Amino acid sequence: MDDSIGVIVGGSLSGGITAKLQNGCSVEDINVGRYVTIQGRQKKFMGMVTDVGLQVTDTQLTMSPPDSDDDFSARILNGIGAYGTASITPYLLIADSDRGNLEVPEPVKTIPSHFSKVRMSTDAEFQAVFGEEDEKRFNIGNPLDMEYKLCLDIPKFVERSNGIFGKSGTGKTFFTRLLLGAMIQKSKGVNLIFDMHNEYGHAGTSEEQGKVKGLKQFFPGKVTTFSLEEHALHSDGRVEIDLEDLEPEDFSILGRTLNMTDLAVSATYACRRRFGKNWIREVLRISQLTDDENDEKENLLKSEVIAQGSFENMVRALNKINSMGYINKTGSKSNIVNEIMSRLIGGVNVVIEFGRHSDTLTYMLISNLLARRIYDRYRDLTEKAIANDTAKPIPLVITIEEAHNFLNESLAQNSIFGIIAREMRKYNVTLLVIDQRPSGIQEEILSQLGTKVIFLMDNDRDIDAALSGTSGKTALRGIVAKLASKQQALIFGHALPMPVSFRPRDYNDSTFYRDGDEDESFDDIFSE
Amino acid sequence: MSENLKIGEIIDVNTTSFSAECVKLNEIPSFGGLVRTPEGDRDLYAVVTYATTSSVDAGRHPVARGNDDEENEMIFKANPQLEKLFRSEFTAVVVGYKEKDRFSHHLPPKPARIHYSVYDCSDEEIRAFSEDLSFLSLLFNTNENVSTEELVSAVIRTCAEASDDKEAFLEKAGRELARLLNRDYMRLKMILERIRPQEDR
Numbered sequence: 240m241d242d243s244i245g246v247i248v249g250g251s252l253s254g255g256i257t258a259k260l261q262n263g264c265s266v267e268d269i270n271v272g273r274y275v276t277i278q279g280r281q282k283k284f285m286g287m288v289t290d291v292g293l294q295v296t297d298t299q300l301t302m303s304p305p306d307s308d309d310d311f312s313a314r315i316l317n318g319i320g321a322y323g324t325a326s327i328t329p330y331l332l333i334a335d336s337d338r339g340n341l342e343v344p345e346p347v348k349t350i351p352s353h354f355s356k357v358r359m360s361t362d363a364e365f366q367a368v369f370g371e372e373d374e375k376r377f378n379i380g381n382p383l384d385m386e387y388k389l390c391l392d393i394p395k396f397v398e399r400s401n402g403i404f405g406k407s408g409t410g411k412t413f414f415t416r417l418l419l420g421a422m423i424q425k426s427k428g429v430n431l432i433f434d435m436h437n438e439y440g441h442a443g444t445s446e447e448q449g450k451v452k453g454l455k456q457f458f459p460g461k462v463t464t465f466s467l468e469e470h471a472l473h474s475d476g477r478v479e480i481d482l483e484d485l486e487p488e489d490f491s492i493l494g495r496t497l498n499m500t501d502l503a504v505s506a507t508y509a510c511r512r513r514f515g516k517n518w519i520r521e522v523l524r525i526s527q528l529t530d531d532e533n534d535e536k537e538n539l540l541k542s543e544v545i546a547q548g549s550f551e552n553m554v555r556a557l558n559k560i561n562s563m564g565y566i567n568k569t570g571s572k573s574n575i576v577n578e579i580m581s582r583l584i585g586g587v588n589v590v591i592e593f594g595r596h597s598d599t600l601t602y603m604l605i606s607n608l609l610a611r612r613i614y615d616r617y618r619d620l621t622e623k624a625i626a627n628d629t630a631k632p633i634p635l636v637i638t639i640e641e642a643h644n645f646l647n648e649s650l651a652q653n654s655i656f657g658i659i660a661r662e663m664r665k666y667n668v669t670l671l672v673i674d675q676r677p678s679g680i681q682e683e684i685l686s687q688l689g690t691k692v693i694f695l696m697d698n699d700r701d702i703d704a705a706l707s708g709t710s711g712k713t714a715l716r717g718i719v720a721k722l723a724s725k726q727q728a729l730i731f732g733h734a735l736p737m738p739v740s741f742r743p744r745d746y747n748d749s750t751f752y753r754d755g756d757e758d759e760s761f762d763d764i765f766s767e
Numbered sequence: 768m769s770e771n772l773k774i775g776e777i778i779d780v781n782t783t784s785f786s787a788e789c790v791k792l793n794e795i796p797s798f799g800g801l802v803r804t805p806e807g808d809r810d811l812y813a814v815v816t817y818a819t820t821s822s823v824d825a826g827r828h829p830v831a832r833g834n835d836d837e838e839n840e841m842i843f844k845a846n847p848q849l850e851k852l853f854r855s856e857f858t859a860v861v862v863g864y865k866e867k868d869r870f871s872h873h874l875p876p877k878p879a880r881i882h883y884s885v886y887d888c889s890d891e892e893i894r895a896f897s898e899d900l901s902f903l904s905l906l907f908n909t910n911e912n913v914s915t916e917e918l919v920s921a922v923i924r925t926c927a928e929a930s931d932d933k934e935a936f937l938e939k940a941g942r943e944l945a946r947l948l949n950r951d952y953m954r955l956k957m958i959l960e961r962i963r964p965q966e967d968r
């Protein structure tokens with residue numbers, strides 16, 4: 240039986256190929272994002288439909304179409320004088336006449352010849368390309384319009400930094416939680432999650448079903464949560480930071496959020512140099528001196544060349560930070576970095592819950608500070624391991640939300656997250672960045688991201704940014720623009736042989752986590 | 768099959784068509800009808816494209832015969848000699864042939880034979896021949912006095928009448944035409960308008 244939907248009639252490798260639809264196949268039967276298999280003379284290709292169109296053989300037809308009540312003519316012309324076309328981007332070579340079906344599909348270097356038959360790809364072909372669920376692969380959802388369970392090679396996924404983009408409410412958080420669960424199950428690494436809105440740790444909220452279970456309920460032994468709040472429920476510890484741990488770098492990153500002038504930020508460097516670790520306390524003390532005792536301040540301003548205005552600006556910022564509830568006031572040293580480190584090294588995932596403190600200032604301050612110090616430890620451990628030829632520390636994936644705050648053009652160069660993203664896991668640390676506005680992220684960083692998941696975005700600049708550094712960008716852009724407003728995404732990059740638009744698994748799907756007896760309780764992943 | 772009615776005798780032949788004189792005055796096969804004539808081992812099939820009735824004696828100009836009491840058929844009853852003074856002729860374009868029970872829908876290697884008989888095709892024959900509609904393309908190049916659109920639509924209507932499922936046949940024919948005329952939509956449109964099933968109008 241001929242199950243073809245059309246034949247190739249033109250195109251190029253760089254611009255994609257065109258199929259004329261036949262056999263009664265109408266454009267209405269074909270959605271962009273669909274996968275098709277193309278049987279050439281010697282080679283078999285797999286590609287994605289990126290556009291559909293309508294054509295006529297004689298332009299007269301568009302000028303005097305059949306009368307609206309003339310069904311007969313319309314039926315006859317359909318498919319012959321007036322026909323549908325599908326633009327297809329070929330991605331993979333899946334078989335050729337010499338080697339049969341390829342074990343590992345190869346990227347295309349040529350295109351199928353004229354009149355090659357095109358048909359919908361089968362689940363079996365998909366499976367041959369993307370694999371089946373196994374100890375490495377995790378089912379993340381279904382390709383649009385298909386039954387096949389799309390699998391992601393998790394160890395390969397975590398080899399690089401990755402990005403998840405999409406506008407608000409599209410399902411980024413839900414998908415990230417799924418991915419994190421998958422990583423906890425199937426990667427050899429460990430996660431540090433900066434959970435801005437308390438969505439990953441103990442429980443998350445759904446617009447539709449109220450509360451949903453968080454990672455900790457699925458993996459009780461493998462996930463710990465630390466909260467910025469004092470008496471947080473279900474939390475294993477509190478995040479408090481010492482003023483001494485704040486460095487001028489933190490202020491250069493927070494400068495804008497704290498309304499600091501550039502001069503005020505430079506002043507922090509000067510003060511740090513002058514007073515050492517205890518610089519913030521010193522500055523705050525000096526700022527409170529009465530007019531009679533003002534020598535010390537004048538001395539400071541003069542010798543460090545700080546203008547009065549800049550000093551006041553800096554003090555305002557330091558005071559603001561100092562007033563935050565999570566600044567350690569106990570007098571004894573906070574042990575949070577050690578606590579987190581010991582968990583991570585021991586293979587336990589850590590969720591930092593921000594709770595009420597979900598303001599940008601706090602989120603940036605805490606994640607920068609913790610990430611920097613943990614990264615330093617990782618760097619030391621890795622270097623030591625290399626020197627002694629012992630095992631490197633367990634790979635770490637750091638998840639951050641609203642990443643453009645850290646990775647924008649002006650900050651990406653210096654912020655710790657910019658460094659991690661650019662280094663490509665030199666010290667076994669990678670990022671999972673989540674953002675609504677990828678156009679705010681430095682382009683260099685975007686192009687370093689290995690695998691990207693793009694949910695619906697309607698700003699062209701954001702779509703462009705998210706797709707930067709990918710081939711066939713124009714074709715993919717059309718697909719992103721046509722995604723549903725919720726729970727549909729395009730995934731492509733390092734971990735996948737070709738881009739796929741898919742519907743992420745329902746988070747309340749009871750078949751969600753299955754394998755491994757220890758994880759048995761993940762089965763009933765319904766809302767509480 | 769040859770038991771069906773002889774309707775004419777061939778009086779002029781060329782590669783693509785032949786003319787025949789009708790056995791009886793005024794008994795002309797239908798415009799767009801399918802006729803058959805034997806040629807050696809083959810049966811040639813042709814489509815009637817044109818017909819005339821005129822004086823046997825080319826120099827004689829007919830004059831009106833009717834009057835207040837006599838008209839139409841009555842004129843012939845009153846003047847039996849008229850049957851001998853006139854003759855009907857038709858032209859048919861060859862559209863295929865049958866050889867060893869197999870139909871071919873292109874021109875035969877040899878033309879029809881002079882003085883051979885021409886037969887009207889039965890519905891059954893029409894059905895069998897028109898299973899493949901590729902012969903329609905042969906009708907587009909005839910330089911007869913009739914418009915091609917008229918001719919093609921007449922053939923299709925003839926075949927449709929003979930078919931088991933008229934509507935399906937018309938649709939199939941329409942699609943064949945659409946393929947043949949994919950660069951000439953205006954012509955296609957004119958034909959489609961002529962063959963459109965009644966209930967669709």
Ligand SMILES: Nc1ncnc2c1ncn2[C@@H]1O[C@H](COP(=O)(O)OP(=O)(O)OP(=O)(O)O)[C@@H](O)[C@H]1O
Nearest residue numbers: 407408409410411412413445446447726744745746
């Ligand atoms: N895989 C899924 N399974 C079940 N429900 C989902 C899924 N994805 C999205 N939803 C529904 O869509 C809602 C919004 O998803 P989510 O919170 O992940 O959006 P978001 O992209 O993170 O938005 P924001 O940028 O505002 O944080 C969820 O509350 C949930 O009701």
Ligand SMILES: [Mg+2]
Nearest residue numbers: 408411412413
């Ligand atoms: Mg979210």
